[in-house]
Amino acid sequence: MPPERYSLLTAKEAAEYLRVSLLTLGKIERQSGLEPFRTPGGHRRYSIEMLNQYLELSRKRRDKIAESLP
Numbered sequence: 001m002p003p004e005r006y007s008l009l010t011a012k013e014a015a016e017y018l019r020v021s022l023l024t025l026g027k028i029e030r031q032s033g034l035e036p037f038r039t040p041g042g043h044r045r046y047s048i049e050m051l052n053q054y055l056e057l058s059r060k061r062r063d064k065i066a067e068s069l070p
Helices: 010-018 024-033 050-069
Strands: 008-010 043-045
Touching: 008 010, 010 024, 010 043, 010 050, 024 050, 043 050
Parallel strands: none
Antiparallel strands: 008 043
């Protein structure tokens, strides 16, 4: 497996990866069920694989919506 699958990103790094704000990242978690790992201290951590799955799903949703438009 590539090394990036083993590393976890902080909330700030994940937001930068998705090109959204920390506030938007929180909204994404609540609305789409993106569930980060939690450290013993309660901090959020995200895998690259998790974020890529979210991006792929959001692309599919966007494409489906675009197809339904006149």
